[in-house]
Amino acid sequence: MSDPITDKETKVKMSDHHQSELLKIVGGVAKNPLGLIGLIIVGVFVFCALFAVWIVPHDPVGMNIKDRLQGPSTTYFLGTDQLGRDTFSRLIMGSQVALKVALPAVFGAMFIGLTLGMIAGYGPRWLDNFLSLVFDTIRSFPTVMFALAVVALVGPSLQTIIFVVMATSIPIYGRVARTQTLALRNSEFILAERSMGASLFRILGIHMMPNIIGVLSVLAAMDIPTVIALEAGLSFLGLGVKPPTPSWGSLLKDGYALIRQTPWLIVAGGLPIIIATLGFTFLGETLRDVVDPRLRKTR
Amino acid sequence: MTAPLLQIDGVTIDYNTKKGNLHALRDISFDVNKGEIVGIVGESGCGKSTLISTILQLLPQNAEWKKGAINFKGKNLITSSEKEMRDMRGKDISVIFQDPMQSLNPVITIGRQMVDIQHRSTSPYAEKWQKAIEMLSMVGIADAETRLKQHPFEFSGGMLQRIAIAMALMSMPDLLIADEPTTALDATLEVEIIKRLKDLHKEMGCSILFISHHLGVIAELCQRVVVMYAGSVVEFGTVDEIFFNPKHPYTRRLIECDPGHIKERAKRLPTIPGEIPDLTEALEGCIFQERCSESIAKCKTATPPLVSLGQNHQAACWLNHNQEPE
Amino acid sequence: MITYTIRRLALAALILFVAVTAMFLMIRAVPGDPVKIMLGPRATPELQASLTAALGLDQPIWKQLMIFYSKMMQGDLGVDVFSGRSVTHIVMQQLPYTLELIFASIIWSALLGVIFGAYAAANPNTLWDRMIAFISVSFIAAPAFVIALLSLLVFAVQLRWFPAIGVGEGFWSRVHHVALPAFAIGLSWVGYIARLVRASMLEVLGEHHIRTARAFGLSERRIIMVYALRIAILPVITVIGVGMGFLLSAAVFAEIVFARPGLGKLVIDSITTRNYPVVMGAVLVSTGLFVLSTAISDIVNAWLDPRSRQSL
Numbered sequence: 024m025s026d027p028i029t030d031k032e033t034k035v036k037m038s039d040h041h042q043s044e045l046l047k048i049v050g051g052v053a054k055n056p057l058g059l060i061g062l063i064i065v066g067v068f069v070f071c072a073l074f075a076v077w078i079v080p081h082d083p084v085g086m087n088i089k090d091r092l093q094g095p096s097t098t099y100f101l102g103t104d105q106l107g108r109d110t111f112s113r114l115i116m117g118s119q120v121a122l123k124v125a126l127p128a129v130f131g132a133m134f135i136g137l138t139l140g141m142i143a144g145y146g147p148r149w150l151d152n153f154l155s156l157v158f159d160t161i162r163s164f165p166t167v168m169f170a171l172a173v174v175a176l177v178g179p180s181l182q183t184i185i186f187v188v189m190a191t192s193i194p195i196y197g198r199v200a201r202t203q204t205l206a207l208r209n210s211e212f213i214l215a216e217r218s219m220g221a222s223l224f225r226i227l228g229i230h231m232m233p234n235i236i237g238v239l240s241v242l243a244a245m246d247i248p249t250v251i252a253l254e255a256g257l258s259f260l261g262l263g264v265k266p267p268t269p270s271w272g273s274l275l276k277d278g279y280a281l282i283r284q285t286p287w288l289i290v291a292g293g294l295p296i297i298i299a300t301l302g303f304t305f306l307g308e309t310l311r312d313v314v315d316p317r318l319r320k321t322r
Numbered sequence: 323m324t325a326p327l328l329q330i331d332g333v334t335i336d337y338n339t340k341k342g343n344l345h346a347l348r349d350i351s352f353d354v355n356k357g358e359i360v361g362i363v364g365e366s367g368c369g370k371s372t373l374i375s376t377i378l379q380l381l382p383q384n385a386e387w388k389k390g391a392i393n394f395k396g397k398n399l400i401t402s403s404e405k406e407m408r409d410m411r412g413k414d415i416s417v418i419f420q421d422p423m424q425s426l427n428p429v430i431t432i433g434r435q436m437v438d439i440q441h442r443s444t445s446p447y448a449e450k451w452q453k454a455i456e457m458l459s460m461v462g463i464a465d466a467e468t469r470l471k472q473h474p475f476e477f478s479g480g481m482l483q484r485i486a487i488a489m490a491l492m493s494m495p496d497l498l499i500a501d502e503p504t505t506a507l508d509a510t511l512e513v514e515i516i517k518r519l520k521d522l523h524k525e526m527g528c529s530i531l532f533i534s535h536h537l538g539v540i541a542e543l544c545q546r547v548v549v550m551y552a553g554s555v556v557e558f559g560t561v562d563e564i565f566f567n568p569k570h571p572y573t574r575r576l577i578e579c580d581p582g583h584i585k586e587r588a589k590r591l592p593t594i595p596g597e598i599p600d601l602t603e604a605l606e607g608c609i610f611q612e613r614c615s616e617s618i619a620k621c622k623t624a625t626p627p628l629v630s631l632g633q634n635h636q637a638a639c640w641l642n643h644n645q646e647p648e
Numbered sequence: 649m650i651t652y653t654i655r656r657l658a659l660a661a662l663i664l665f666v667a668v669t670a671m672f673l674m675i676r677a678v679p680g681d682p683v684k685i686m687l688g689p690r691a692t693p694e695l696q697a698s699l700t701a702a703l704g705l706d707q708p709i710w711k712q713l714m715i716f717y718s719k720m721m722q723g724d725l726g727v728d729v730f731s732g733r734s735v736t737h738i739v740m741q742q743l744p745y746t747l748e749l750i751f752a753s754i755i756w757s758a759l760l761g762v763i764f765g766a767y768a769a770a771n772p773n774t775l776w777d778r779m780i781a782f783i784s785v786s787f788i789a790a791p792a793f794v795i796a797l798l799s800l801l802v803f804a805v806q807l808r809w810f811p812a813i814g815v816g817e818g819f820w821s822r823v824h825h826v827a828l829p830a831f832a833i834g835l836s837w838v839g840y841i842a843r844l845v846r847a848s849m850l851e852v853l854g855e856h857h858i859r860t861a862r863a864f865g866l867s868e869r870r871i872i873m874v875y876a877l878r879i880a881i882l883p884v885i886t887v888i889g890v891g892m893g894f895l896l897s898a899a900v901f902a903e904i905v906f907a908r909p910g911l912g913k914l915v916i917d918s919i920t921t922r923n924y925p926v927v928m929g930a931v932l933v934s935t936g937l938f939v940l941s942t943a944i945s946d947i948v949n950a951w952l953d954p955r956s957r958q959s960l
Contacts, residue, residue, distance in 0.1 A: 441867075
């Protein structure tokens with residue numbers, strides 16, 4: 024008698040099912056006008072980040088003193104900074120830094136948060152209490168203060184930022200994963216699985232996770248802009264990525280110092296942050312509208 | 323003969339929904355006399371809630387008045403202004419709702435709420451508070467003083483419903499509308515509440531419009547009964563007439579199916595087969611025709627009017643037209 | 649109510665305790681000699697020795713922890729590496745400026761947010777409602793410090809309507825100085841609170857007890873402002889309590905951008921000068937503030953909504 028769960032055919036069908044679910048969700052998002060705008064913005068952002076090196080019109084890092092502090096022109100779309108570097112090129116390059124920080128941080132946090140949350144929700148009471156206390160403690164630090172404290176101790180660098188951002192985000196995913204796990208733990212289909220003798224790993228990995236991932240993805244979409252802003256903020260304070268790496272935050276830093284000479288640096292630093300945040304927020308909101316009723320249907 | 327207190331005349335209400343116009347109430351006509359208890363019987367979806375909302379003029383935005391009038395003490399409620407209606411709500415007309423656990427504001431104390439509904443009176447706060455204590459005692463809630471400072475979640479369903487009755491009767495209304503007040507309560511509580519209502523009615527002499535699907539209670543409490551089905555009045559008469567001489571197949575089936583009425587043990591309880599028709603579709607003929615075991619050919623094509631079959635008995639069924647008194 | 653308050657404050661104390669311990673362990677976990685880190689390049693062997701003794705670093709870890717706790721309970725957060733002044737004193741001097749900024753931000757954004765949200769809920773699906781919804785989503789999107797920089801650029805530097813620097817003296821001057829930073833911090837909040845209030849109000853307005861209130865002839869105004877708003881506002885109170893963390897973070901940036909004194913500026917300056925006791929002291933105080941504010945908002949919530957008193 025073949026076990027329907029380990030049966031290869033069923034497995035293949037299930038992954039097909041997951042794939043078409045994904046397409047349906049993306050389709051649902053694209054139908055919504057705000058969601059579409061979000062998808063486009065995020066798409067442009069990712070494109071810039073991936074292909075920055077090839078699409079920048081000028082070298083974002085090389086100094087070019089004779090052209091310093093120029094206003095916008097046909098050569099330099101947004102002018103140049105105090106070292107003659109093309110602001111527009113630095114803007115595009117900045118997207119790469121933003122993504123480099125945001126992706127590992129968010130996905131790392133999501134993965135760790137998910138695991139810990141599921142353990143907290145599914146495991147013994149004492150473990151749950153302990154993990155919840157850990158989550159609450161991390162959350163009790165105001166984010167930037169915590170980041171500053173860590174940077175003060177360890178020194179600024181890309182890795183530090185990624186670590187800090189990840190650490191502050193883990194409790195968010197952890198708590199939600201925990202709540203979902205607790206709710207699902209007593210639901211009928213999990214009880215059915217357990218009565219069929221399914222192992223812990225299978226229950227957590229194959230049955231609970233898909234349900235929780237949906238909610239977490241929405242959180243992630245809303246979290247990415249926060250992460251981008253945090254990285255930019257730290258770079259603005261001079262505690263983020265080291266120069267000459269262009270980050271939107273360092274553009275703002277230079278812009279702030281030169282605020283009376285040229286407004287364009289601040290615009291170049293601030294505008295992409297706002298647009299990226301809008302894009303991810305629209306995307307996240309629409310994603311939630313699409314994912315939520317579907318989740319409700321499966322209950 | 324004095325004019326009735328409440329006269330509902332040909333009221334027709336539609337709801338504009340995505341699926342089309344839902345004909346919620348069609349040509350509803352009946353009246354309530356002073357000091358009288360009139361019951362409305364009908365299953366879910368018969369339009370009872372819409373009727374109450376229409377009387378109070380608290381219909382949702384997508385409701386559309388098509389025709390008809392509701393005369394209350396000589397005034398047409400449908401054409402009254404919002405201000406005039408607000409003056410009457412809670413004063414001349416009071417309501418007791420079906421779900422005592424949900425009908426009161428959860429974060430405000432009972433006492434505060436009972437004082438708030440006396441908002442028209444210019445008496446000082448202390449007097450209003452005192453009145454609330456009196457009303458609570460009247461409905462049999464002990465230790466009223468302390469109770470007033472508590473919140474709804476600290477009371478049981480039965481007590482909340484008694485509080486609701488106290489609140490409704492506080493202003494000595496002319497008309498009390500009771501929307502299935504005992505449906506959410508268990509049987510013993512139901513008996514208690516009904517008894518209390520009867521006593522209060524004797525004391526206060528208000529008219530009561532009592533809505534229920536529990537035939538036993540209707541028989542016990544009411545003097546006249548309106549039978550509603552899917553937005554229409556199908557029969558209307560005194561309690562005796564309705565229960566002992568029903569003139570509409572639906573009424574007959576209702577009585578037959580009432581568990582309190584069944585004399586013999588049976589494996590299956592009788593039901594009326596079928597479902598309420600879709601009210602968004604155009605309706606031809608008798609509304610009950612599809613589920614009626616006694617229908618004739620005419621029932622499919624022509625809507626039977628509500629005709630008088632003697633003093634205080636009206637029914638809408640073609641079968642009666644052979645026996646109609648001239 | 650009293651029991652709830654006590655229990656909630658006890659929970660806050662526990663969290664703070666754990667946070668402080670975590671902070672302590674974090675400092676100790678940094679590789680290298682903390683004394684060397686603290687003193688930086690000016691470390692002479694004598695200075696190192698005296699600081700080591702003063703910090704009790706030659707003692708076993710658990711003893712250090714005990715000393716740390718007892719000092720904290722007495723309000724002693726250590727001394728400034730350079731001036732020797734008490735860290736507690738330094739931090740407490742700067743705290744009022746930050747609090748001024750935070751409260752100014754909360755007041756204007758909560759007020760506006762509640763008004764917008766209540767209006768939108770009372771008139772759903774009208775043009776105003778949709779506009780408020782769109783504005784809300786957009787506002788939420790902008791990070792506070794970017795708005796701070798942009799508003800500095802536009803309103804202070806280019807248009808010169810507001811001062812770009814400092815705190816001001818005298819009531820109106822202070823208001824004038826706090827206006828732009830408070831605006832920047834509060835902007836995303838207006839949208840957030842408006843949406844929350846709208847959703848909350850719509851949910852409440854659909855509930856049966858509102859129907860009862862209407863059936864008793866209560867005026868629409870009273871129904872919305874007293875009966876509905878009182879319930880609808882509860883999530884906002886929770887949000888503000890939890891939002892203190894965000895507000896503190898945003899205040900850090902606003903203080904730098906607008907060159908205002910306060911905890912934020914203190915921390916940044918101390919980081920650059922490697923004045924670790926001050927950094928830690930400021931971070932601890934702001935954490936304490938945050939924990940306290942969440943506790944207070946939970947308590948206020950319980951006071952307004954008796955149902956939630958059971959949940960601890």
